[in-house]
Amino acid sequence: xxxxxxxxxxxxxxxxxxxxxxxxxxxxxxxxxxxxxxxxxxxxxxxxxxxxxxxxxxxxxxxxxxxxxxxxxxxxxxxxxxxxxxxxxxxxxxxxxxxxxxxxxxxxxxxxxxxxxxxxxxxxxxxxxxxxxxxxxxxxxxxxxxxxxxxxxxxxxxxxxxxxxxxxxxxxxxxxxxxxxxxxxxxxxxxxxxxxxxxxxxxxxxxxxxxxxxxxxxxxxxxxxxxxxxxxxxxxxxxxxxxxxxxxxxxxxxxxxxxxxxxxxxxxxxxxxxxxxxxxxxxxxxxxxxxxxxxxxxxxxxxxxxxxxxxxxxxxxxxxxxxxxxxxxxxxxxxxxxxxxxxxxxxxxxxxxxxxxxxxxxxxxxxxxxxxxxxxxxxxxxxxxxxxxxxxxxxxxxxxxxxxxxxxxxxxxxxxxxxxxxxxxxxx
Numbered sequence: 001x002x003x004x005x006x007x008x009x010x011x012x013x014x015x016x017x018x019x020x021x022x023x024x025x026x027x028x029x030x031x032x033x034x035x036x037x038x039x040x041x042x043x044x045x046x047x048x049x050x051x052x053x054x055x056x057x058x059x060x061x062x063x064x065x066x067x068x069x070x071x072x073x074x075x076x077x078x079x080x081x082x083x084x085x086x087x088x089x090x091x092x093x094x095x096x097x098x099x100x101x102x103x104x105x106x107x108x109x110x111x112x113x114x115x116x117x118x119x120x121x122x123x124x125x126x127x128x129x130x131x132x133x134x135x136x137x138x139x140x141x142x143x144x145x146x147x148x149x150x151x152x153x154x155x156x157x158x159x160x161x162x163x164x165x166x167x168x169x170x171x172x173x174x175x176x177x178x179x180x181x182x183x184x185x186x187x188x189x190x191x192x193x194x195x196x197x198x199x200x201x202x203x204x205x206x207x208x209x210x211x212x213x214x215x216x217x218x219x220x221x222x223x224x225x226x227x228x229x230x231x232x233x234x235x236x237x238x239x240x241x242x243x244x245x246x247x248x249x250x251x252x253x254x255x256x257x258x259x260x261x262x263x264x265x266x267x268x269x270x271x272x273x274x275x276x277x278x279x280x281x282x283x284x285x286x287x288x289x290x291x292x293x294x295x296x297x298x299x300x301x302x303x304x305x306x307x308x309x310x311x312x313x314x315x316x317x318x319x320x321x322x323x324x325x326x327x328x329x330x331x332x333x334x335x336x337x338x339x340x341x342x343x344x345x346x347x348x349x350x351x352x353x354x355x356x357x358x359x360x361x362x363x364x365x366x367x368x369x370x371x372x373x374x375x376x377x378x379x380x381x382x383x384x385x386x387x388x389x390x391x392x393x394x395x396x397x398x399x400x401x402x403x404x405x406x407x408x409x410x411x412x413x414x415x416x417x418x419x420x421x422x423x424x425x426x427x428x
Contacts (some may be wrong), residue, residue, distance in 0.1 A: 006098045006283040006290035007425070010114075010395035011219050012273035015234045015383040018120040022231075022270040024224050027056060027387075028063040030272035031070035031116035037219040038112060038274045039074070042288070046075045050108035050416035053090025053098050053386040054274075055115035056387040058122045059084065066116065089335065089413055090299070090421040091115055092273065092390025097423070099277045109282055115392070117385035121399035171417055174305040178416055179253035182260050182338035185308050189325045189344045193259040196339035197246040199378045202370075203336060207237035207377025213403070214376060217395050236267045237381040264339040269383025273391040291398035292302030292409070296322035297423040299415075308341030310420025312348035313358065316365045318410075318422040326366025329424075330406040333393040334368075335413035336378035345414075375400060389413065394423065398408045401427055 010191065011034050016022040031054055031239065039046060052074075054067035063069040071082035087094040092115030099111035140146040171177070176184075185191070207214070211233060221233040251258030282366075283290050298318040302309060312333050319326060334342050346368050348354045354363040376396060379389060393411045401409045405427075412422040 003105055003279040004283060004293040005277055006280050006293050007398060008276040008283055008288045008290045009042050010275035012217055012392055013221050013271045014218050014231050015236060015269050015271040017236055017272055021223050022119045026060055026121055027116045027183035028066050028069045028117040028328040033221060034114060034274040035070055035112055038276055042276055047077050049076055049080060049110050049112055052076060053095045053113045055085050055095040056117060057086055057088055057091055062281045067378045088416040089386050090390050090415045091387040094420045096394060100294050103277060103279060106143060110278045111112030112274055112276055115388035115390060116272035117387040118270045119268050119385060120270050151288040171304050176305055179260050181305055181307050182340045183254050183258050184305055185344040186259050186340040191340045191343050191348045195343060196259055196264040197243055199339040199343060200246055201241060201243055203377045203380040204238050204241045207381035208239055210376035217399055234382050236383045260338060260340060266337050266379035266384035269385045271385040271388050273388050274396060275391060275395060291402060292425045292427045295424040295426045299419055301423045302418045304418035307416055307418045308337060308344060308414045309348055310414030314412050314422035316359055318424055322424045329408050329410045331397060331401055331409040332373045333397045333411040335389055335393060336380045336415055341414060398425060400405050
């Protein structure tokens, strides 16, 4: 029988709106900061870590296998391996569940897992024709030959780069971007603009109210290049935001009949997060009091054009694995990719027809009590650095479970490309 895997502790950077305070900080530096801080806070020496596993969706070209770069930058010995995982928005989840598998298999004893993303630094991409000309110029051996290739440039055609962020947030299978999939759910489940804006406003209010609590999971960051400014907290939550403010924003994915706006969608954000995992026995040996334990986890696939329903599929999947009901769960985090997406998941989980069609059940999976959902705000207010969020919601949930002395919690998120992930966490 496998031992319980403890999540001993964790830390994250502030979550910062892209192209603001972290604009000059690459993803590997954000990752280094949290790994180094985690070692300091747990008093582990770097040589005690068996492996580092990090999630990252948009790996920088100068830090391929970014987990290895982070590991070395953080002072982990060179003989200790590290690897990067990517499951789109669930990459931070995948790092944690991969660590669980490595520890349970006996390959590793102590693993640092996490996620990092600098959405500020996702590059623009030139068209294939443009890169071909650049390559030809670089290979040309004479001035005339170079001039010949330069003459082929057409400003309008060749210097109109693709925005890497936009391309990355689109699904090549269904041909839709993530916002368009959220519009599909809003229409299918009859979710009004007002409902979405009210949900978004609630996220901001919760995050503002929770600022002091959230500081417990944040390491302040000194910002380059001058290193004169310290960023101590998330800069996404908006004080004094009103429903009227949100109602004035225009739809961005369907200008005429759409309801998804920048205000009821997750923010584009930079940030990193890391957690320390080991077997329960190992934690006791070190004298640690773990934040909690991984009880069960699971991933499941669904129609890519309805990817936002991922939690509605993953939650019953993981509840069955853990032999639990939704009513047994005392605290829940569902990533707020879009307000419509979370609301659609609520409706699906509470639908008898959804439960019967997809899981052969005779009654709904259950109703989510919003009093226990995303109690410190979610990605609409805090932001969603895509490779990081999975780890962040695990850490946030465990910290809150400790404050409330709760036993069972659940984290879940949707995944671009049509997947859902969920993890059940428990405390003694």
